[in-house]
Amino acid sequence: MSHGKTREDNNCLNCGHQVEERFCPLCGQENIESRHPFYYLFTHFFEDFTHYDGQFWGTLKNLLFKPGNLTNIYLEGKRQKFVPPVKLYIFVSFITFFMFALFPFNINFGDRKDTKDPDKLGLFDKATTSEVKKIIDSIKAKPILTKEDSISIKSMSVLTDPTQESIEEKLQMDKKIDVDINYGGYNTRKSYDSAAAKNPSVLDFIELPLAHKFFELKEKGVTKAEIIKNLTEKSFHNLPKALFIYLPLFAFFLWIFHNKKKWWYFDHGIFTLHYFSFLLLNILFVFLLAKLANLSNVGFITTLLYLTMCALLIYSIAYFFIAHRRVYHAHGLVSMIIGMMLFTINFLAFMFLIVGLGLVSFLMIH
Incomplete structure (x- = not known):
């Protein structure tokens, strides 16, 4: 319910009906003053x-x-x-x-230029690195380490080593869409459009815009x-x-x-x-x-x-x-x-x- 001040007049401003209490019995409008301070808008x-x-x-x-x-x-x-x-x-x-x-x-x-800085790690790297370190510590805490334990420690240490190549680097995330990357076997938009014109498909309404966007991004060097x-x-x-x-x-x-x-x-x-x-x-x-x-x-x-x-x-x-x-x-x-x-x-x-x-x-x- 509103905290607005009730009007002294008993006629509803919306329908003109007689208002006995706070709300109009005919249309339901609240019988309060129609003018308010500016903050009332918010x-x-x-x-x-x-x-x-x-x-x-x-x-x-x-x-x-x-x-x-x-x-x-x-x-x-x-x-x-x-x-x-x-x-x-x-x-x-x-x-x-x-x-x-x-x-x-x-x-x-993640900015891999300074991988020793934990603040440079990506969104999911912090949690992953922390969990892997906990597992390594738990293995090292064993009284006797087996050969399998040693292999596990070495393999997992690679994940926490900031000098190792990251997943982003392995996938060459900083690499541009260059001439070696094609769409459907075609390196240019012209060659793709030419082939599409010769062999039309019912899915061209989807494939053509996607192909054109791909070649557009390729030209921009994204x-x-x-x-x-x-x-x-x-x-x-x-x-x-x-x-x-x-x-x-x-x-x-x-x-x-x-x-x-x-x-x-x-x-x-x-x-x-x-x-x-x-x-x-x-x-x-x-x-x-x-x-x-x-x-x-x-x-x-x-x-x-x-x-x-x-x-x-x-x-x-x-x-x-x-x-x-x-x-x-x-x-x-x-x-x-x-x-x-x-x-x-x-x-x-x-x-x-x-x-x-x-x-x-x-x-x-x-």
């Missing part, structure tokens, strides 16, 4: 969303820790206690996109590292968009696998909105934890952050099965079988969508 949105009565925080608590509870309550007709599904999804999407824009997702392959970095960043930022596009299809698969008379497509849509709102928040949490892990120089904290990210990813999968059973009230085994089928189908379909967005992201590389 506080009104959050005030209206949270209602200051715990509606938003109660919704968030149920969404994160009580899978399926919000959907059950909404389908029972109790729709004033928590934030509506559509409004919740739009708000969570806004926050996610805002945070992505505020803290851009960067992929660092390195492998730059391509992977741009592709990863754009794909990650396109993930919330992919979820939004996939919303109706996810609900459609739910509709196929459940009783059509008992469950309407609308019901599946509500379940989908709540689950995807949870997924967006989960993606946001993983994103922020990855940022913190990249900034952390303490091995224990970095490892803990990565373990937390793994736990969140596992929870996002388990969340679906728990929510599905609680909402659709199926027998445990039946719910598990249907859940596995739905999860597999949706995973494959979503991966197909991700590949499509990956291709679009590749075409957007400059």
